[in-house]
Amino acid sequence: MSEIKKVFYNIFWQNQSCQNLFMLSKEELLETTTIGEGENAFSYSLPRITLSNSHESEDAVHDTIKFRTETQNIFLDGSLEAKVEFFKPIIEGYYDKHFRKSFEKLFNDFDKKGLSLLFKAITILSDNENREKNSIKFLKEYGFISHNIDSFKAIQNNFEQNLVPKKGNDLINEQTINTFFEGIKFIKELYVNYSYKKLYNTNQILVNTLSSEDNFASRIKLFHLLYDNKIITASAEDSFIECSHCDYGTYKGVFQLRINPSKLKDLRCPVCSKELTYFVPYELNKDIYSIVKSKDGLLLDAYCNILDTQKYQYKTNLKFLNNIEVDCIFSDANFTYVVEVKMYKLNTDTNKLKSKIREHFGKLLIDIKRLYQLPEFKTKDLKPILLVNVIDSNLVKEIEAELKEKNTGIISQNSRILNLNLLMIRNQNSNQY
Secondary structure (H helix, E strand, C coil): CCHHHHHHHHHHCCCHHHHHHHCCCHHHHCEEEEECCHHHCEEEEECEEEEECCCCCCHHHHHHHHHHHHHHHHHHHHHHHHHHHHHHHHHHHHHHHHCHHHHHHHHHHHHHHCHHHHHHHHHHHHCCCCHHHHHHHHHHHCCCCCCCCCCHHHHHHHHHHHCCCCCCCCCCCHHHHHHHHHHHHHHHHHHHHHHHHHHHHCCCEHHHCCCCCCCHHHHHHHHHHHHHCCCEEECCCCEEEECCCCCCCCCEEEECCCCCHHHHHHCECCCCCCECEEEEEEEECHHHHHHHCCCCHHHHHHHHHHHHHCCCCEEEEEEECCCEEEEEEEECCCCEEEEEEECCCCCCCHHHHHHHHHHHHHHHHHHHHHHCCCCCCCCCCEEEEEEECCCCHHHHHHHHHHHHHHCCCHHHHCCEEECHHHHHHHHHHHCCC
């Protein structure tokens, strides 16, 4: 095990907020982007965690930021469209004046001569010795360049002259330059507003993605520990800061910040001295990121960490009968434990979560019955465990009791549905898994 993993688990097992945080699915924990919709949707998660002091339950702050950004986008869209419309006739006029006749002649000849014209062009390009001379001749023939040009260098110089701002230049002049840079400014503003909107709409705003076991202070303390011990570091990505108390635009900016999360509360508006609204990304250590983004997230790795400390010999990701994959299997003196690990999105309806657990519990029972048919398992006493990332232990116990009441068979009664908290309690009470 790497040193950084040892550091991480030292914090993880002693800090309930850390356990709650890293039991989130990777889509909820990390900055995640989804492309497409439905069955064709593709999601990827980056090693970034965003901290903010704004969240949807704080209507005054969150709604202020939300509607300010959306209002600004409406005006920016209109302004950018006007800039595009300004350039459209200029570019069309330049094309009509300098290139329309040349392209029309080229297309007419292509319609008449077809492949012979294409082969002529290929011949010119493939003739290394005479390529420049024949290319110049071809371009002159169709009027793309004037007759006094006799080299590629002369074409380059002529093109550069056309791009030099000067009086009478119908493409590059004072007005078009000013409009161009205004357009660049609008594009920058659109990017900032789009990024801002993406941040306040995402569920990766983790300072205030609080479970019932956490509070704001405990989460801030956790991020301080993670930062102080190099589990998270300052990101090279932009941070967004705005004063929601002052009028729009009074104090708003995109910054590069290298700051301990515990000091974010000290960010104050220089105008009104009140707390700023911030969206600050932090980079997750690559070793921890590789665990979080794996199929079973941090849950399986944390479970294996427990087994390692207890000196159990275990195997992971084993396949049987072609379509049964066992996430983890190990034995003690009496039993063989077959562990199925499931990471769910926790920001979902409770009934939907229960339905998923029922489904996976049923599949686990079927898989155990099939494993008993194999020679290596016929004489073993199998103990199935469905290990889930659900933080609410009472909910897990409720579902387990309900399923055991409906499934009275031996395999079902020998099975357990556990989260990390119940697992640790069970181990402490019975010294077994």
